[in-house]
Amino acid sequence: MLTLEKSKQLISQTTTQPHLITHATAVMAAMGGMAAHFGADVAHWQAVGYLHDYDYEQYPDEHLKHTAQPLAAEGVTEEEIRAILSHGFGHCTEVEPLTEMEKSLYTVDELTGIIGAAARMRPLGITDLEVSSFMKKFKDKKFAAKCDRELIKNGCALLGMEVKEVSEICINAMKPFAAELGLGPKE
DSSP, X not given: OOOHHHHHHHHHTTOOXXXXXXXXXXXXXXXXXXXHHHTOOHHHHHHHHHHTTTTTTTOGGGTTTTSHHHHHHTTOOHHHHHHHHHTTBTTTBOOOOOSHHHHHHHHHHHHHHHHHHHHHTXXXXXXXXXXXXXXXXXXXXXXXXXXXXXXXXXXXXXXXXXHHHHHHHHHHHHGGXXXXXXXXXXX
């Protein structure tokens, strides 16, 4: 089973850009929150979340096309690889998210971007971000306009959850990582 230590070692072989490492950390944190919500293995879901953009820096135009084979060679399981591939459903893969882990990764990958943007607008960053404030930003299509809100809504529907509920889980899961994410209080 994939561990966070192994995910970090694998990512270090393909990813050097600080913003991509920060994104991996945000998705890792959010996946931990989703795992706790579903009563699943938090550490395992965090490891899968951290590794989800394994090939992105090297192959941004062929994202997830250079993931399965190298990860399999490193001992990453079929279930873990399938979860990683499923986060690209509809835009770079045809791997439909079916399990709670897959649906969660598909949803939180995009959602963490808007959460991070909302947190950066606040003097105390994510540390005091409440879901009610976040939802105002989420509804403003001009805010973090590149984040695909329809994808997030579709992911939440797949999970049978409201955007507000998933957002609250992710915000709370990201708070302990505020400093690492650069989302702590401004000096």
